[in-house]
Amino acid sequence: MRNETNNQEIDSREHCFSKVPVPEEILDWLKVNSVLSIVLSDYKKRGSSFEDILQNDARIVSYEKSEIILRKGDYGGSVLIPIEGTVRVNLEQSQEHRFARKSKLEKRSWFSAIGQLFKKKKTQETFSRVVSQEEISGSAGRKPRLNTDIDKFVSQNLTRRIGIGEIFGEIAALRRCPRTASVFAGTDCKLVEIRWQGVRDLLARSNEFERFLEDIIGDRRHQIFSFVNMIQNLSEDVQRTISSKAVFERHGSDDWNRNFRKVINSDKSLLDQEAVVLNQGHHMDGLYVVLNGFARVTRKDGGQESTTGYLRPGDVYGLKELTRMDERGEDEVAFHTIRAVGALDLVIIPKSDFNEHVLPEIQKGIETGRSNEEGYISRELLDFFVDRRIVNGNQTMIIDLNRCTDCDDCVKACAVTHGGNPRFIREGHRHAELMVATACMHCADPVCLVGCPTGAIHREANTGNVIITTNECIGCGTCVESCPYNNIRSVEIHDAAGNPIINLETGKPALKATKCDLCIDQPSGPACANACPHDALHRVDFSDISKVTRVIEKITG
Amino acid sequence: MTIRQPKPLILLGLILVFFVIQNYLDIKSGELVSLAYESGWLLLGSFIILALYGMRKKFPFLPIGKTSSWLQLHLGIGLLSGYLFLVHSGFAWPQGSFEVALYFIYLLLMGSGFIGWFIMRWLPKPMRADVENLHPSRIPFRRSEILEEADALVLKVEEGALSERIIMGYTEVIRPFLNARPGLLHSKRHNELEIPTPIVQKLALYLPPSILFSTESSRPFHKLIREKSDLDRMIVHQRWIRGWLFLHVPLTAVLFILIALHIFLVLGFSSGGAS
Numbered sequence: 001m002r003n004e005t006n007n008q009e010i011d012s013r014e015h016c017f018s019k020v021p022v023p024e025e026i027l028d029w030l031k032v033n034s035v036l037s038i039v040l041s042d043y044k045k046r047g048s049s050f051e052d053i054l055q056n057d058a059r060i061v062s063y064e065k066s067e068i069i070l071r072k073g074d075y076g077g078s079v080l081i082p083i084e085g086t087v088r089v090n091l092e093q094s095q096e097h098r099f100a101r102k103s104k105l106e107k108r109s110w111f112s113a114i115g116q117l118f119k120k121k122k123t124q125e126t127f128s129r130v131v132s133q134e135e136i137s138g139s140a141g142r143k144p145r146l147n148t149d150i151d152k153f154v155s156q157n158l159t160r161r162i163g164i165g166e167i168f169g170e171i172a173a174l175r176r177c178p179r180t181a182s183v184f185a186g187t188d189c190k191l192v193e194i195r196w197q198g199v200r201d202l203l204a205r206s207n208e209f210e211r212f213l214e215d216i217i218g219d220r221r222h223q224i225f226s227f228v229n230m231i232q233n234l235s236e237d238v239q240r241t242i243s244s245k246a247v248f249e250r251h252g253s254d255d256w257n258r259n260f261r262k263v264i265n266s267d268k269s270l271l272d273q274e275a276v277v278l279n280q281g282h283h284m285d286g287l288y289v290v291l292n293g294f295a296r297v298t299r300k301d302g303g304q305e306s307t308t309g310y311l312r313p314g315d316v317y318g319l320k321e322l323t324r325m326d327e328r329g330e331d332e333v334a335f336h337t338i339r340a341v342g343a344l345d346l347v348i349i350p351k352s353d354f355n356e357h358v359l360p361e362i363q364k365g366i367e368t369g370r371s372n373e374e375g376y377i378s379r380e381l382l383d384f385f386v387d388r389r390i391v392n393g394n395q396t397m398i399i400d401l402n403r404c405t406d407c408d409d410c411v412k413a414c415a416v417t418h419g420g421n422p423r424f425i426r427e428g429h430r431h432a433e434l435m436v437a438t439a440c441m442h443c444a445d446p447v448c449l450v451g452c453p454t455g456a457i458h459r460e461a462n463t464g465n466v467i468i469t470t471n472e473c474i475g476c477g478t479c480v481e482s483c484p485y486n487n488i489r490s491v492e493i494h495d496a497a498g499n500p501i502i503n504l505e506t507g508k509p510a511l512k513a514t515k516c517d518l519c520i521d522q523p524s525g526p527a528c529a530n531a532c533p534h535d536a537l538h539r540v541d542f543s544d545i546s547k548v549t550r551v552i553e554k555i556t557g
Numbered sequence: 558m559t560i561r562q563p564k565p566l567i568l569l570g571l572i573l574v575f576f577v578i579q580n581y582l583d584i585k586s587g588e589l590v591s592l593a594y595e596s597g598w599l600l601l602g603s604f605i606i607l608a609l610y611g612m613r614k615k616f617p618f619l620p621i622g623k624t625s626s627w628l629q630l631h632l633g634i635g636l637l638s639g640y641l642f643l644v645h646s647g648f649a650w651p652q653g654s655f656e657v658a659l660y661f662i663y664l665l666l667m668g669s670g671f672i673g674w675f676i677m678r679w680l681p682k683p684m685r686a687d688v689e690n691l692h693p694s695r696i697p698f699r700r701s702e703i704l705e706e707a708d709a710l711v712l713k714v715e716e717g718a719l720s721e722r723i724i725m726g727y728t729e730v731i732r733p734f735l736n737a738r739p740g741l742l743h744s745k746r747h748n749e750l751e752i753p754t755p756i757v758q759k760l761a762l763y764l765p766p767s768i769l770f771s772t773e774s775s776r777p778f779h780k781l782i783r784e785k786s787d788l789d790r791m792i793v794h795q796r797w798i799r800g801w802l803f804l805h806v807p808l809t810a811v812l813f814i815l816i817a818l819h820i821f822l823v824l825g826f827s828s829g830g831a832s
Contacts, residue, residue, distance in 0.1 A: 403681055
């Protein structure tokens with residue numbers, strides 16, 4: 001009888017963060033002993049109660065001593081609050097390598113690569129190794145851990161204890177940027193993890209909590225600059241000074257990836273749907289640095305507004321205007337309009353601080369925005385790239401339709417290197433003689449990473465490629481739903497005998513997410529690009545405008 | 558047609574190889590028998606390199622240069638082999654049936670290769686000119702859909718003065734066309750109606766097409782005929798793009814057999830004099 005009640009409870013929690021509810025006593029404890037007590041001090045009861053929000057968006061997680069809780073550079077969509085044990089944050093940059101993900105994908109030898117040709121091709125994803133039920137359901141106890149004596153590590157290195165009831169992980173969760181520090185379990189510990197949707201709901205209901213989090217982020221926000229080319233080389237003191245005076249802004253919608261298709265198919269002009277960040281002709285109040293997301297740069301000439309460039313994470317806008325202002329000693333206006341494409345997080349460094357701290361440090365070769373002032377790429381094509389958010393790609397697969405003969409050698413090559421199952425579709429958005437294939441673009445803003453419960457989908461530290469560690473994937477489909485480009489698929493997995501592996505908990509076939517892995521384990525790199533005999537398939541990094549231009553020139557002649 | 562400049566390194570390498578071979582053959586040109594041997598072995602070497610291109614395509618995961626670079630090398634060596642072939646044959650017409658066969662097969666192989674290269678560069682653009690957003694694998698499904706749509710349309714033709722003729726035209730001309738598979742060449746297009754001219758001519762027996770496609774109920778037929786003819790054009794283009802390989806690859810196999818026989822005969826019957 002008790003089991004039946006439990007099962008019903010579990011079924012009704014299908015859309016919750018965890019199938020297991022947060023125990024009442026822990027909720028009560030949180031209300032009194034954690035930062036969440038601030039929420040209750042001015043909680044505006046609109047719809048859901050505090051308890052409802054936590055029951056829906058929180059779960060209890062446990063870590064054993066020396067296990068890694070957060071990795072610097074990983075993406076995450078949740079905040080954590082320790083409720084038991086010791087949790088520590090590493091402050092020694094030199095020790096970060098200890099937290100780095102151990103790449104399980106080593107390059108194959110030539111012998112092993114050639115061996116792939118003789119393997120029997122399967123029509124489905126097959127695992128020759130035994131896949132445990134724990135791996136399928138995500139209850140496997142394999143969490144990454146620090147391979148060192150943890151007490152010695154703590155005594156020899158600079159770490160800070162995160163107090164019981166304190167909050168951490170909020171910058172990455174709320175700004176959707178990579179984790180800014182690595183956190184590990186100093187002893188066996190328990191934490192409450194709240195996904196970003198829950199934090200957003202709490203923020204909407206408590207001004208006090210919003211102010212509290214902003215203060216915390218403000219104190220730590222200089223860490224955000226570690227990902228911005230122009231500022232990362234400045235000293236930490238200067239970064240702190242800049243960040244204390246800088247204005248952080250967020251434009252557009254957090255859920256852009258979910259409503260992306262609706263937006264591009266709507267009758268309204270895309271320009272009208274995008275939030276204006278800066279208007280052409282308006283006073284330049286500072287340097288605009290993109291932290292996350294994308295911006296469209298447009299210019300109005302003769303009444304007609306057209307796209308002239310785009311900004312990606314780490315790009316800046318306003319350098320030209322501010323430099324000219326400095327040279328001439330008079331106020332300057334913005335030469336272009338900046339619009340948020342999807343969600344855009346940016347920081348505006350006031351012009352006085354820019355002049356004092358950043359301008360002297362600016363050296364040749366610093367990346368600014370990706371402008372197309374030379375006009376190598378047609379404005380229609382630029383619109384196509386920005387409208388479809390293709391500028392997000394670091395490895396976008398672009399096919400020259402004037403040269404592609406439909407021979408499918410690229411697909412066959414992909415199949416050979418992935419056990420007979422190609423990881424991309426040679427179809428996609430078209431513009432004139434160019435097609436963007438349905439293949440993972442290894443995005444600059446990898447929205448697929450946000451919300452992965454096991455961290456199976458991650459960005460490789462060395463290469464920047466977005467990779468799925470298959471044995472950590474529990475097939476929940478979060479990344480599949482999050483990818484706005486339909487570039488990730490859920491597939492049923494089979495054992496060596498070809499039988500589907502069943503998740504005994506749900507009674508359904510077990511799933512895993514698959515996508516292009518850029519042939520990370522192959523001696524050659526991406527087999528698709530290697531295989532094209534007609535030089536029709538290109539992998540394009542939109543952060544490098546010169547390379548994009550070269551490819552477009554090749555295609556359009 | 559999109560032709561790109563050859564990769565400089567490959568071009569430079571080929572020119573260098575050409576001059577080295579030329580110089581080597583010049584030295585050997587005094588010794589007629591030896592020249593035939595040397596050029597023969599060089600020719601065999603070039604054939605082996607040409608055949609390696611097919612092998613390279615099987616190993617896309619090996620870091621041995623992009624397949625597109627190999628194709629350029631394949632084309633360059635193909636040209637070089639032509640020169641070597643002429644040197645080997647002494648710039649003379651073949652004599653005897655075996656030599657004629659060898660000569661003929663080689664010319665066919667080289668010709669098919671260059672025609673193939675031309676097809677690959679020229680056809681992709683017109684192939685996609687009419688059908689933009691359809692994957693080739695979906696063509697058969699779309700063709701059956703077109704036929705179903707047309708069959709449904711004809712049932713809706715309202716009774717009237719022209720209805721009988723429209724139905725006749727549909728049964729005798731339009732439906733067989735929609736049901737037919739394209740051949741190796743596509744039909745000429747009618748200038749105004751942009752559908753195959755033979756269809757327009759056949760339909761004229763029942764109704765002038767300008768009248769047929771002008772009524773509300775018959776206009777959709779024109780759209781369907783046009784779409785089917787566009788799909789046919791795509792299929793025809795694809796047949797050419799793939800079809801030339803059905804000549805090139807078997808000819809390669811035949812040539813290798815003949816070369817093996819040629820070497821066997823030359824070495825077997827030279828009674829040591831040549832060496």
